[in-house]
Amino acid sequence: MWFTSDNASGAAPEVMAAIARANEGYARSYGADDLMTEVTAELRRLFEAPEAAVYLVATGTIANSLCLALTCPPWGAVFCHQHAHVAEDECGAPEFYTNGAKLVLVPGDHGRMAPAALRDALARTGELGVHSVQRGMVTITNVTEAGTVYTPAEIAALTAEARAHELPCHLDGARFANALAATGATPAEMTWKAGIDLVSFGGTKNGCMGVEAVVIFDPAKAWEFELRRKRGGHLFSKHRYLSAQMAAYLEGGLWLRLAAHANAMAARLAAGMAGMPGVNLRHPVQANILFPEWTAGTHARLEAAGAAYYPFPAPEGREAARLVTSWNTTEADVDGFLTALRG
Ligand SMILES: Cc1ncc(COP(=O)(O)O)c(C=O)c1O
Incomplete structure (x- = not known):
């Protein structure tokens, strides 16, 4: 993850x-x-x-x-x-x-x-x-x-x-x-x-x-x-x-195949986050980078589950992150992350 x-x-x-x-x-x-x-x-x-x-x-x-x-x-x-x-x-x-x-x-x-x-x-x-x-x-x-x-x-x-x-x-x-x-x-x-x-x-x-x-x-x-x-x-x-x-x-066309995969993994993350209570995305997810926001305390839970990403500044009571998917991100990485996020 x-x-x-x-x-x-x-x-x-x-x-x-x-x-x-x-x-x-x-x-x-x-x-x-x-x-x-x-x-x-x-x-x-x-x-x-x-x-x-x-x-x-x-x-x-x-x-x-x-x-x-x-x-x-x-x-x-x-x-x-x-x-x-x-x-x-x-x-x-x-x-x-x-x-x-x-x-x-x-x-x-x-x-x-x-x-x-x-x-x-x-x-x-x-x-x-x-x-x-x-x-x-x-x-x-x-x-x-x-x-x-x-x-x-x-x-x-x-x-x-x-x-x-x-x-x-x-x-x-x-x-x-x-x-x-x-x-x-x-x-x-x-x-x-x-x-x-x-x-x-x-x-x-x-x-x-x-x-x-x-x-x-x-x-x-x-x-x-x-x-x-x-x-x-x-x-x-x-x-x-x-x-x-x-x-x-x-x-x-390797370059385009790898990029399409990275984008698809980001779309899968975004789809999984849609409708999750307390979770929102700061920017539309159009390629392979996501900026989710969630309630305070979530970083610790995700970290304990083994997720790695960069935290971003957020307003009081909230936490924010930048997530980037890549050519070798797996569906299991994405699904594991979403499970941990759901708590
Ligand atoms: C938008 C953008 N431009 C350029 C770069 C290239 O940077 P680097 O010098 O680290 O290869 C990056 C890397 O993060 C980037 O995100």
């Missing part, structure tokens, strides 16, 4: 086997390996973007930070949701890699930026000419930090606000597969067709050991990205191990 995070799960067997296979013999280093050629071709095919530049890095924080640095000048503003991972969970890495760009926090219910709030934030930025931070770029997370999902149309409504100021848009897709599994959208519909310029395409949370792809739809930006990745110390010499993970992850 381990629901702390999807990165508390190990790597999928297919991914581990691919790493072992990649360990045989010699391979060119620094991303010149044959597997990387396959990964680039496959991601271009999946995104219907034959010209896209594709790179691999080992963490979501560096994927996001390099994307932000590539699209926002040091005197610029990065517009993001008020609870975005880049704002709350990356220890200032986006500010560090952009050389001090300002993060402007945009409100919105259930983890989603409201287009009108983004419009206001954009309008208020840069008003004082040289004295102001200038508008830089917009970054959107899907699946959101609240576990909700933007549809392609909702993404397009936000990127339209950015386009009105000729700003580029990034998608933090640490859980991109879960967002696609939830909506049925294609990778292209969720990104460039909806106005996204570059994507952090997650692998780690959904069955890889540690790999994220950066997909940049304008190849003119490719060389600068390469230089920034190297200068930032994130170009792996034994790159083949990153490539092997991503190749296995994409092969035969």
